Amino acid sequence: MANLxxxxxxxxxxxSTQQIxxxxxxxxxxxxxRAQDRITMMRPxxxxxxAILQNVSGSGEEMNNPYAKERTVEKVLLILVTSDKGLCGAFNSTVTRKVKSLMEGDYKSIAENGNLHFMTIGKKAADFLKRxxxxxxxxxxxxxxxxxYEDVSEAAQFVMDEYEKGTYDKVEIIYNEFKNAATQILNQEQFLPIAKAENESGADTDHAYSYEPSRDYIEKELIPTSLKTQLFKALLDSNASEHGARMTAMDKATDxxxxxxxxxxxxYNRTRQAAITTEILEITAGAEALAAE
Structure with a gap:
């Protein structure tokens, strides 16, 4: 038994650990x-x-938009969004496990050919790639x-430029979507090319669109802004998810x-009681020995 x-x-x-x-x-x-308020306002x-841009992209009208052009998928870029710090449960490992799953599944042949590329947002994702x-x-x-938004838009512009140059044929974002403080949903979201809206069965797909202020403005200004907003929203989701996961993990650790x-x-009480009992027995034995003399 351990000593006192x-x-x-x-x-x-x-x-001390519980206090921390x-x-x-x-x-x-x-x-x-704060993070929940930001994503709640941004998401709608x-x-x-x-949704508007996907509908326009899937309308069948020819648009001079390099970000909507689909190519044969030979080179893929995965944007991995994790946290900079740990102690947030399985928040980061869900992203890294998804990457391993894709490398062994959907993108196995692409990875074997050396055409599966990565972009990291968050230190834990960079550490995973390095390991x-x-x-x-x-x-x-x-x-x-x-x-x-300004800093995120620079990262988004880098990806958009690389896609336009043909460096990648497809770009996806892997991140945790915020649902509530205790629940985060892993998302694998297509970033480029712009995904077309999925039409419901039997829906009329022949639509005529009028563009305001102009079609050229939408192609050159609104579409790039939408893509930057998409990445910004993913990071806000991930940020809120991280704090929710850390709060839950620390709550469990405290419990x-x-x-x-x-x-x-x-x-401690049992050990102390055993020590006291031993001392009493020793005193009693000593007293009995003296009385016997």
């Missing part, structure tokens, strides 16, 4: 509120804008330090520390 000093040291250590996890939970909860705008000796074609690990404390204190 060892058990006492373990109790003090667990108490409680503090981290409170910090994550505060950050989650982003979804409606994407697995995978190429990191672009690294934007600082975006979460100051998450704003586990509490359970461990109960066991340690019980062990």
């Amino acid at each position: 000093k060892e058990v006492k040291n373990r109790i003090n250590s667990v108490v 996890t409680k503090a981290m939970k409170m910090v994550a909860a505060a950050k989650l509120k 705008y982003s979804q409606k804008l994407s 697995n000796k995978l190429p990191n074609n672009a690294d934007f690990i600082d975006l979460f330090n100051r998450l704003n 586990n520390a509490g359970d461990l404390l109960k066991e340690l204190r019980l062990t």
